[in-house]
Amino acid sequence: MLKKLFVAISLLVIILMGIVFFNTLRTKPWPSHKALEMEALPDSAIVHMSQAIQIATISPEDTSHIDTVHFDQFRTFLEKAYPLVHQHLTRTLIKNYSYVFEWKGTDSSLLPFILMGHYDVVPVEASAVKLWTAKPFGGEVKDSIIWGRGSVDDKSNVISILEATEALLQKGFTPKRTILLCFGHNEESTGTGAIEIVKYLKSKNIKADLVLDEGGEISTDKIKDVKRPIAMIGVAEKGYVTFELSVEKTGGHSSIPAKETAIDILTKALYKLRNKPTPSSLQTPVREFLARSSGSSETFVNKLAMSNLWLFQFAVKKILSYTPEGDAMQRTTIVPTILESGVRENVIPTNARAVVNSRIITGETTKQVQDFIVNAIDDERVKIKIIGDFNTEPSAATDINSPAFKMMEEAVYKTVDDAIPVPFIMLGATDSRVYREISNGVVNFAPLVDSKGYHGIDERLPIKDFQRFFNFITIIIKESDKKL
Numbered sequence: 397m398l399k400k401l402f403v404a405i406s407l408l409v410i411i412l413m414g415i416v417f418f419n420t421l422r423t424k425p426w427p428s429h430k431a432l433e434m435e436a437l438p439d440s441a442i443v444h445m446s447q448a449i450q451i452a453t454i455s456p457e458d459t460s461h462i463d464t465v466h467f468d469q470f471r472t473f474l475e476k477a478y479p480l481v482h483q484h485l486t487r488t489l490i491k492n493y494s495y496v497f498e499w500k501g502t503d504s505s506l507l508p509f510i511l512m513g514h515y516d517v518v519p520v521e522a523s524a525v526k527l528w529t530a531k532p533f534g535g536e537v538k539d540s541i542i543w544g545r546g547s548v549d550d551k552s553n554v555i556s557i558l559e560a561t562e563a564l565l566q567k568g569f570t571p572k573r574t575i576l577l578c579f580g581h582n583e584e585s586t587g588t589g590a591i592e593i594v595k596y597l598k599s600k601n602i603k604a605d606l607v608l609d610e611g612g613e614i615s616t617d618k619i620k621d622v623k624r625p626i627a628m629i630g631v632a633e634k635g636y637v638t639f640e641l642s643v644e645k646t647g648g649h650s651s652i653p654a655k656e657t658a659i660d661i662l663t664k665a666l667y668k669l670r671n672k673p674t675p676s677s678l679q680t681p682v683r684e685f686l687a688r689s690s691g692s693s694e695t696f697v698n699k700l701a702m703s704n705l706w707l708f709q710f711a712v713k714k715i716l717s718y719t720p721e722g723d724a725m726q727r728t729t730i731v732p733t734i735l736e737s738g739v740r741e742n743v744i745p746t747n748a749r750a751v752v753n754s755r756i757i758t759g760e761t762t763k764q765v766q767d768f769i770v771n772a773i774d775d776e777r778v779k780i781k782i783i784g785d786f787n788t789e790p791s792a793a794t795d796i797n798s799p800a801f802k803m804m805e806e807a808v809y810k811t812v813d814d815a816i817p818v819p820f821i822m823l824g825a826t827d828s829r830v831y832r833e834i835s836n837g838v839v840n841f842a843p844l845v846d847s848k849g850y851h852g853i854d855e856r857l858p859i860k861d862f863q864r865f866f867n868f869i870t871i872i873i874k875e876s877d878k879k880l
């Protein structure tokens with residue numbers, strides 16, 4: 397009997413190994429493409445990018461205190477730098493500083509393409525200025541790199557779109573399909589510019605086949621053993637919710653502390669919360685990401701695991717969890733961001749408060765996150781409530797078989813040699829989220845390679861990235877004529 401069982405198990409193992417090896421060997425590298433010769437970037441483009449950086453359009457925390465001088469200056473700059481855009485496209489001001497430029501197409505049966513971006517930037521902390529290689533708002537061009545706040549996020553996008561449009565107008569190009577250029581002025585704070593733009597577009601019954609925004613880029617170092625450039629195209633955004641956790645308990649003099657204080661209770665709760673992992677799952681975009689890159693993996697074990705997710709899902713999840721980005725791709729994240737309590741060193745406070753921010757994975761809801769927190773803490777003395785103005789459920793995902801995604805793939809092949817286009821779930825939030833109301837084709841991508849310094853020190857744009865971006869947008873506008 398035992399012998400029979402042993403034979404059966406051995407057979408099963410052999411069959412399993414056979415399937416695993418068969419799948420691994422069958423997984424071929426993603427097809428390779430040769431990019432088109434790049435068109436020259438107009439000389440003026442570099443000057444314009446530098447000028448755009450020099451106008452410090454810093455996003456105000458409080459939108460009623462917008463720095464009108466710089467935002468007005470930016471408008472004058474746009475009018476001077478892009479005369480043909482202003483002559484041939486219809487400009488509409490939204491909330492005074494956000495823009496919609498309409499480039500009317502000749503065929504009204506085609507739904508518009510929306511190319512979007514934002515020209516506000518995050519501030520540079522005074523204490524960080526000395527750490528920069530160049531002045532943050534100097535727009536310096538040095539070693540074939542344009543330096544400064546906004547050079548990547550997101551003036552690279554706005555300026556590339558405008559340069560490509562101006563250059564095409566110069567050549568007498570008229571699109572068949574209407575192209576809308578939509579630029580928000582407060583993406584880095586409240587994002588109300590984008591919300592109002594979408595309200596305006598809805599009021600005109602405009603729907604779009606493609607909405608292209610910032611978010612994804614080309615990675616050469618995210619998956620170490622894949623030596624080909626990976627074009628990460630955002631197809632969905634995680635949800636966002638902020639909670640307040642608070643504890644109230646009689647305080648008193650610090651010389652006679654009670655066994656547990658409000659601070660003790662709250663910190664214990666946070667400790668429990670941080671030590672309970674949220675459920676992990678490999679969503680469709682993540683699976684597709686792994687499937688497409690697995691064939692080019694140079695490590696046999698990784699290739700074997702990624703080609704056989706049905707068997708090695710647990711191992712792949714484990715590998716993903718080694719980096720914060722990889723881990724955030726497979727689960728809802730929950731992290732304390734503000735901790736407040738106490739006013740004097742010798743007084744035990746009666747109140748302790750923490751703010752906890754969560755980014756919700758596709759397929760889960762705010763309600764589930766709240767239940768998870770309540771269960772993890774398991775202490776009724778900790779009161780939990782939702783706070784904040786930006787809370788949203790996870791977005792729907794753009795289908796990888798949609799015309800919008802196919803369009804991105806084609807443009808990537810034409811711009812980047814040997815690239816593997818993959819879908820991914822965006823971990824942060826962008827303006828494009830609100831555009832899902834008017835389009836099923838929202839994608840987040842810029843052909844920048846491992847961009848550096850955005851929201852941090854030494855934000856910079858290599859000129860060859862700028863040239864690639866310009867070419868990428870030119871291709872999209874030219875090919876917008878195709879029926880999708």
Ligand SMILES: [Zn+2]
Pocket residue numbers: 514549550583610
């Ligand atoms: Zn941005």
